[in-house]
Amino acid sequence: MNIVVCIKQVPDTKGGVKFNPDGTLDRAAMLAIMNPDDKAGLEAALRIKDETGAKVTVLTMGLPKADAVLREALAMGADDAILVTDRVLGGADTWATSTTIAGALRNLEYDLIITGRQAIDGDTAQVGPQIAEHLGLPVISYAEEIKIEGDSVIVKRQYEDRYHELKAKMPCLITALSELNEPRYMTPGGIFDAFDKEVTVWGRADLKDVDDSDLGLKGSPTKIAKASDKVAKGAGEKVNLDPTESVAYLMGKFKEKHII
Amino acid sequence: MDFSLDKKHEMARSLFKEFAEAEVKPLAQETDETEAFPMETVKKMQKYGFMGIPVPKEYGGQGCDPLTYIMCVEELSKVCATTGVIVSAHTSLCIDPILTYGTEEQKQKYVVPLASGEKIGAFGLTEPGAGTDAQGCQTKAVLDGDEWVLNGSKCFITNGKVADVYIVIAVTSVTEDKRGRKKKNFSAFIVDKGAPGFSFGTKEKKMGIRGSSTYELIFEDCRIPKENLLGPEGKGFPIAMHTLDGGRIGIAAQALGIAEGALERAVAYTKERKQFGRSIAQQQNTQFKLADMAARIEAAQLLVYKAAMAKATQKVYSVEAAKAKLFAAETAMAVTTEVVQLFGGYGYIREYDVERMMRDAKITEIYEGTSEVQRMVISGALLK
Numbered sequence: 001m002n003i004v005v006c007i008k009q010v011p012d013t014k015g016g017v018k019f020n021p022d023g024t025l026d027r028a029a030m031l032a033i034m035n036p037d038d039k040a041g042l043e044a045a046l047r048i049k050d051e052t053g054a055k056v057t058v059l060t061m062g063l064p065k066a067d068a069v070l071r072e073a074l075a076m077g078a079d080d081a082i083l084v085t086d087r088v089l090g091g092a093d094t095w096a097t098s099t100t101i102a103g104a105l106r107n108l109e110y111d112l113i114i115t116g117r118q119a120i121d122g123d124t125a126q127v128g129p130q131i132a133e134h135l136g137l138p139v140i141s142y143a144e145e146i147k148i149e150g151d152s153v154i155v156k157r158q159y160e161d162r163y164h165e166l167k168a169k170m171p172c173l174i175t176a177l178s179e180l181n182e183p184r185y186m187t188p189g190g191i192f193d194a195f196d197k198e199v200t201v202w203g204r205a206d207l208k209d210v211d212d213s214d215l216g217l218k219g220s221p222t223k224i225a226k227a228s229d230k231v232a233k234g235a236g237e238k239v240n241l242d243p244t245e246s247v248a249y250l251m252g253k254f255k256e257k258h259i260i
Numbered sequence: 261m262d263f264s265l266d267k268k269h270e271m272a273r274s275l276f277k278e279f280a281e282a283e284v285k286p287l288a289q290e291t292d293e294t295e296a297f298p299m300e301t302v303k304k305m306q307k308y309g310f311m312g313i314p315v316p317k318e319y320g321g322q323g324c325d326p327l328t329y330i331m332c333v334e335e336l337s338k339v340c341a342t343t344g345v346i347v348s349a350h351t352s353l354c355i356d357p358i359l360t361y362g363t364e365e366q367k368q369k370y371v372v373p374l375a376s377g378e379k380i381g382a383f384g385l386t387e388p389g390a391g392t393d394a395q396g397c398q399t400k401a402v403l404d405g406d407e408w409v410l411n412g413s414k415c416f417i418t419n420g421k422v423a424d425v426y427i428v429i430a431v432t433s434v435t436e437d438k439r440g441r442k443k444k445n446f447s448a449f450i451v452d453k454g455a456p457g458f459s460f461g462t463k464e465k466k467m468g469i470r471g472s473s474t475y476e477l478i479f480e481d482c483r484i485p486k487e488n489l490l491g492p493e494g495k496g497f498p499i500a501m502h503t504l505d506g507g508r509i510g511i512a513a514q515a516l517g518i519a520e521g522a523l524e525r526a527v528a529y530t531k532e533r534k535q536f537g538r539s540i541a542q543q544q545n546t547q548f549k550l551a552d553m554a555a556r557i558e559a560a561q562l563l564v565y566k567a568a569m570a571k572a573t574q575k576v577y578s579v580e581a582a583k584a585k586l587f588a589a590e591t592a593m594a595v596t597t598e599v600v601q602l603f604g605g606y607g608y609i610r611e612y613d614v615e616r617m618m619r620d621a622k623i624t625e626i627y628e629g630t631s632e633v634q635r636m637v638i639s640g641a642l643l644k
Binding site for chain 1: 268271308309317321328
């Protein structure tokens with residue numbers, strides 16, 4: 001069984017977000033980490049590997065420095081790593097990204113593709129399902145549990161208020177939630193091995209069945225008008241009143257603020 | 261000369277840091293208070309290969325170098341010195357001598373389960389009457405048929421009761437030189453827990469590193485197989501000394517970690533703590549103290565890493581190890597004492613980690629060779 005996990009190097013937003021003057025993320029000023037949902041997807045794949053001996057390949061599209069998350073994935077136990085990087089692929093939105101990744105995946109044999117639900121830098125949750133669409137695969141998003149049964153996968157899909165249990169024949173694509181599992185740590189020996197391994201590097205020429213017009217900044221229909229950090233709101237006020245008093249209190253506040 | 265770590269060492273450090281913050285730090289205070297050996301943490305470290313970092317893969321280890329192992333002890337000790345010394349004693353004092361002096365059979369039998377962490381290791385040299393003067397050891401071993409029979413006791417043994425495998429140094433013969441002076445000849449042995457006649461004495465109640473299991477080992481006609489002699493008969497003393505050279509780098513890393521951990525907390529605290537209308541970090545007294553500590557810690561780190569590299573590349577590294585341990589241990593003591601001072605009253609209460617760190621730091625000036633012994637080693641080489 002072959003599993004491909006698509007991962008992304010993202011800025012660590014734990015320490016706050018920093019922007020360039022032009023509104024784009026100042027990635028250099030922020031620590032780069034493996035996107036948490038993707039890491040859960042990788043862990044899910046590695047657990048399937050532990051059980052079935054599946055081969056796990058990790059794939060990322062990004063700058064050459066995204067090599068670091070591939071090495072991390074190898075150090076956790078992935079077998080192979082592919083970096084898709086090319087100047088012409090830069091500035092891609094979700095459409096151009098999914099087109100690129102699908103173009104790379106067409107070179108590979110896979111039974112299962114796992115992506116994270118969404119990346120903490122863009123938060124679109126579009127790339128995974130779009131890849132499936134490009135490749136004509138069934139997709140199950142928001143996976144909180146993944147089981148392999150013969151040539152099918154059974155996935156517990158999370159909704160806001162309920163779960164769906166879905167079964168799909170492989171090949172298919174699953175998008176993983178970080179709640180799926182607790183990703184393992186790397187091992188020291190795994191790290192040493194990861195740096196002895198070769199990471200396959202692909203460029204534009206290696207992408208299969210894609211049009212230049214669908215790639216990079218030029219191929220991106222999304223235009224970002226403005227990006228900014230969240231402005232912190234002031235602390236709210238807590239009051240403990242019975243229903244009649246609270247209505248009167250609220251009405252008073254609304255009037256005070258000229259809302260009504 | 262490049263002082264920066266390469267990418268794999270950087271990544272290894274980030275792994276140890278992440279593990280220490282998430283898995284070890286939350287338990288550090290409880291481990292100190294309850295004096296309970298952190299077995300759950302050890303099991304996690306076992307799972308991720310931390311118990312056999314510098315051991316070749318063919319013996320079940322991670323196949324990394326001494327520097328990687330040293331960084332592991334350092335990062336663990338930043339948050340919990342008990343956890344740091346568990347790894348250090350296990351790796352440097354038990355696995356390392358078997359790897360260095362053991363037969364292929366001994367390596368297969370002992371190093372493989374030790375490196376995987378399935379078994380825990382310990383080392384016994386010190387005796388009630390023989391600390392710095394290790395030549396004063398009384399524990400004897402006599403060959404009786406196919407077995408060695410050990411009699412005597414060892415004290416202050418780290419990983420004492422939790423270990424499964426012990427390296428024990430004992431007198432195997434006494435010879436006289438030409439002038440009629442008696443000389444003890446020592447040998448090293450591998451003793452399994454559960455060997456007949458091997459038992460434990462009292463658990464020591466310590467000032468610091470209180471979660472580490474420190475016990476007396478008692479040998480009363482303890483019988484072990486003949487093949488458990490480690491290295492040649494009569495070579496126990498050089499084996500012990502060489503083992504301690506390696507162990508000292510581990511303890512130096514522990515001391516370094518304690519100092520770094522204390523400084524990190526001081527930086528955070530002094531920025532928050534306000535006196536006379538501003539944070540104490542804005543007072544020059546604090547700034548100068550922090551600067552001195554940072555400079556001293558970096559010097560200690562360079563010595564410790566240099567010693568780790570010497571262990572990787574040189575046969576003999578006694579002086580490098582002694583310098584690293586001496587300087588790092590005294591740095592840990594000085595820095596933690598200063599940090600407690602910066603914390604004021606809050607530094608003296610147990611709620612804050614720095615009180616524990618100051619108690620933990622003290623042992624690094626004592627065990628695996630006191631600071632005085634390190635000075636003897638260093639000056640001995642200078643005056644040779």
